[in-house]
Amino acid sequence: MTGTIDSAVATRPVTRELATFAAELRYENLPPEVIAMAKRCVLDSLGCGIYGSATPWVDAVARTVGLLGQAATASTWGRPLKADPLGAVMINGTAAQGYELDDCHDQSMSHYGAGVVPAVLAVAEAMGPFDGKQIVTAVVAGYEVGTRVGNTVSPSAFHRGFHPCGLTSTFASAAAISTLLGLDAGQYVNALGLAGSQAAGLMAAQYGAMAKRFHSGKAAQNGIIAALAAREGLTGVRDVLEAPYGGFCSTYAAEYDLDYAVRELGEHWEILRNGFKQYSSLASSQTTVDALRAIRARAGITADEVESVLVETTEMVYVHCGWPYVPNGETIAAQMNLPYTAAVTLIDGTAFIDGYTDDRLADPQILALADRVKVVVAPDLDALGKDEMRAVRVTLTTKSGQEHTENVVYRSGHWKNPLSDEDIAAKFRNLATRVITSEAADEIQRVVLDLDNQSDPVATLARRAGEVR
Structure with missing residues (x-):
C-alpha cells in the first residue's frame, strides 16, 4: 500500500x-x-x-x-x-x-x-x-x-x-x-x-x-x-x-x-x-566508528600514520553526515559530522563524550585528520534494504601506502548487532553518576529492572533522578 x-x-x-x-x-x-x-x-x-x-x-x-x-x-x-x-x-x-x-x-x-x-x-x-x-x-x-x-x-x-x-x-x-x-x-x-x-x-x-x-x-x-x-x-x-x-x-x-x-x-x-548507542554521535556515523575501531585493533595503526580514509556508504548516510567538517562553535555540528567523528575515533580509539568537548571542536589535529576523510555513495550499499541503510565499506590508507578495509552493515547497538544488558547497564551508570549520586543511580537501576513489580515506581525515580552529587 x-x-x-x-x-x-x-x-x-x-x-x-x-x-x-x-x-x-x-x-x-x-x-x-x-x-x-x-x-x-x-x-x-x-x-x-x-x-x-x-x-x-x-x-x-x-x-x-x-x-x-x-x-x-x-x-x-x-x-x-x-x-x-x-x-x-x-x-x-x-x-x-x-x-x-x-x-x-x-x-x-x-x-x-x-x-x-x-x-x-x-x-x-x-x-x-x-x-x-x-x-x-x-x-x-x-x-x-x-x-x-x-x-x-x-x-x-x-x-x-x-x-x-x-x-x-x-x-x-x-x-x-x-x-x-x-x-x-x-x-x-x-x-x-x-x-x-x-x-x-x-x-x-x-x-x-x-x-x-x-x-x-x-x-x-x-x-x-x-x-x-x-x-x-x-x-x-x-x-x-x-x-x-x-x-x-x-x-x-x-x-x-x-x-x-x-x-x-x-x-x-x-x-x-x-x-542503543555506545558512541556519542549520530547513529549514521557509528558503522564507520565500528569499522575504524576494528582496523585500529587489527593493524595497530595510530592516528599519525593515517594518510586518508575513504568511507563508501549509502545516500542516506552521505546526506546525513558526509559533508566536510567546518567548526562553528556548536557541539552538534561535530556530533552530526562523519569526518569529524572518524578523526576522533582514530585519535581516541572511540567516539564518546570526551571527543566532543568545546576545547576539541576546532582542535588542529582533529581538523587535519577530518580533512583526509572522504565520504562517497556506493551503489551496491545504497541498494540494500532499510535495515541496512547505514552500511559502510571503510578503507584506511597509511602514509606508507598500506590499505586496510573493513565492512560494517549493522552498527553496534543495532537490533541485529545488539548491546548486552550488561553494556546498557554500564552505560547508564557511566552517564548517570556524572550528575547524580551512586546511591541514586543504584536505586534507579533496581526500580527500573523490577518495574512491573512496583506499585508506584515514578515517585522513587523522580526523587532519585534529581539527587545531584
Missing part, C-alpha cells in the same frame, strides 16, 4: 486500526521479551537524560520553563526544578536527546526514548499514582505506534528535510499518554490526529543549532497535549495517516507505505527493533 502526494491512497482506515490496537493493549498480553525491552528503554533514556541535563541547551530550555511560572507537579532530571508535566517533559526530553547518546530505531530513523519515557514519567508523577505495569504498557504503546508511523515515511521524510524525531515522536508520546490515561479507541484516534497536526522538525539543525536537541522535548510535550485534549473532547484528523491530501504521510513524504503502520499488529513488535 504505497502512495505519493500526487496520487490517491487506499481507503483502508489505517489510523483507526493502529489506534484500536494501542487502545486495547494490555500488560497481560505483552510477551516477556517486549517487557524486558521496555525496561531497557526506560533505563537507557534516564541515563541519557540525567547526563544531558547539565548541557547549555537544557539550561536554556529550563530557564524558559522557569519563566513561565508553572505548577510544580513534575520533576526534572539532574536538577532541582519542578514544573507542570508540559514544562518537565520539554526539559527532560531535550536532555535525553541532549548529547546524541539516546536510543535509535534504525528503520524509522528516530529516537523514541526521548519522546516517550520523559512524557510517561512526567504525566505519571503529576496525575498518578500509576503502577509499574501501567508504565511498561504505556512505554510499549509509545514505541510501537511511533516506530510504525515512522516506518511509513522513512527515509522519504528525512530526504525532504524533516527531522524524524520531531515528526514521529509526537505520535509516540501521544500514544504513550493515551494508553497511560486509558483513552478509548475513538479518543485515541483523535489523539493521533492531534499529534499529526503538531508534527515538526527541520534537519538543517544538524549543521549547527541547539534546536535539534529541542525537537524531541517539544514532540514529547505535543504528545501530552494531544492525548489530554482528545480526552477532553477535542477532535483531530481522524484519518491522519492515510488522508490523501493534508494527511501526515501525504504531506511529509514523497513516498510512503501505509502497510508498515499495521503490519502484523500484536504479532510483530517494532520495539524489539529498537537499538
Whole structure:
C-alpha cells in the first residue's frame, strides 16, 4: 500500500486500526521479551537524560520553563526544578536527546526514548499514582505506534528535510499518554490526529543549532497535549495517516507505505527493533566508528600514520553526515559530522563524550585528520534494504601506502548487532553518576529492572533522578 502526494491512497482506515490496537493493549498480553525491552528503554533514556541535563541547551530550555511560572507537579532530571508535566517533559526530553547518546530505531530513523519515557514519567508523577505495569504498557504503546508511523515515511521524510524525531515522536508520546490515561479507541484516534497536526522538525539543525536537541522535548510535550485534549473532547484528523491530501504521510513524504503502520499488529513488535548507542554521535556515523575501531585493533595503526580514509556508504548516510567538517562553535555540528567523528575515533580509539568537548571542536589535529576523510555513495550499499541503510565499506590508507578495509552493515547497538544488558547497564551508570549520586543511580537501576513489580515506581525515580552529587 504505497502512495505519493500526487496520487490517491487506499481507503483502508489505517489510523483507526493502529489506534484500536494501542487502545486495547494490555500488560497481560505483552510477551516477556517486549517487557524486558521496555525496561531497557526506560533505563537507557534516564541515563541519557540525567547526563544531558547539565548541557547549555537544557539550561536554556529550563530557564524558559522557569519563566513561565508553572505548577510544580513534575520533576526534572539532574536538577532541582519542578514544573507542570508540559514544562518537565520539554526539559527532560531535550536532555535525553541532549548529547546524541539516546536510543535509535534504525528503520524509522528516530529516537523514541526521548519522546516517550520523559512524557510517561512526567504525566505519571503529576496525575498518578500509576503502577509499574501501567508504565511498561504505556512505554510499549509509545514505541510501537511511533516506530510504525515512522516506518511509513522513512527515509522519504528525512530526504525532504524533516527531522524524524520531531515528526514521529509526537505520535509516540501521544500514544504513550493515551494508553497511560486509558483513552478509548475513538479518543485515541483523535489523539493521533492531534499529534499529526503538531508534527515538526527541520534537519538543517544538524549543521549547527541547539534546536535539534529541542525537537524531541517539544514532540514529547505535543504528545501530552494531544492525548489530554482528545480526552477532553477535542477532535483531530481522524484519518491522519492515510488522508490523501493534508494527511501526515501525504504531506511529509514523497513516498510512503501505509502497510508498515499495521503490519502484523500484536504479532510483530517494532520495539524489539529498537537499538542503543555506545558512541556519542549520530547513529549514521557509528558503522564507520565500528569499522575504524576494528582496523585500529587489527593493524595497530595510530592516528599519525593515517594518510586518508575513504568511507563508501549509502545516500542516506552521505546526506546525513558526509559533508566536510567546518567548526562553528556548536557541539552538534561535530556530533552530526562523519569526518569529524572518524578523526576522533582514530585519535581516541572511540567516539564518546570526551571527543566532543568545546576545547576539541576546532582542535588542529582533529581538523587535519577530518580533512583526509572522504565520504562517497556506493551503489551496491545504497541498494540494500532499510535495515541496512547505514552500511559502510571503510578503507584506511597509511602514509606508507598500506590499505586496510573493513565492512560494517549493522552498527553496534543495532537490533541485529545488539548491546548486552550488561553494556546498557554500564552505560547508564557511566552517564548517570556524572550528575547524580551512586546511591541514586543504584536505586534507579533496581526500580527500573523490577518495574512491573512496583506499585508506584515514578515517585522513587523522580526523587532519585534529581539527587545531584
